[in-house]
Amino acid sequence: MKQDVKDLVLTIVHPLVTHPEAITLTVTESDEFMEYHLSVHPEDIGRVIGKQGRVAKAIRTIVYSVRVAGNKKVRLNIVDGN
Secondary structure (H helix, E strand, C coil), X not given: CHXXXXXXHHHHHHHHCCCHHHCXXXXXXXXXXXXXXXXXXXXXXXXXXXXXXXXXXXXXXXXXXXXCCCCCEEEXXXXXXX
């Protein structure tokens, strides 16, 4: 299931950025959450977040709708590539 969510995030983000080679997505798991940490090239951070965070919100809406095994929730963090 982790791989499905990871593929989903990458499929959404890949066309948005100009430096797709700089995309990294790591996963950490806690008792409550499956946390996905998305890192993109510094020039692309604005494209992924969007005006007033609209693109990031849309990505999160899609990702959060995916059911993961157990009671865990999915959380997507967008971090600067620096």
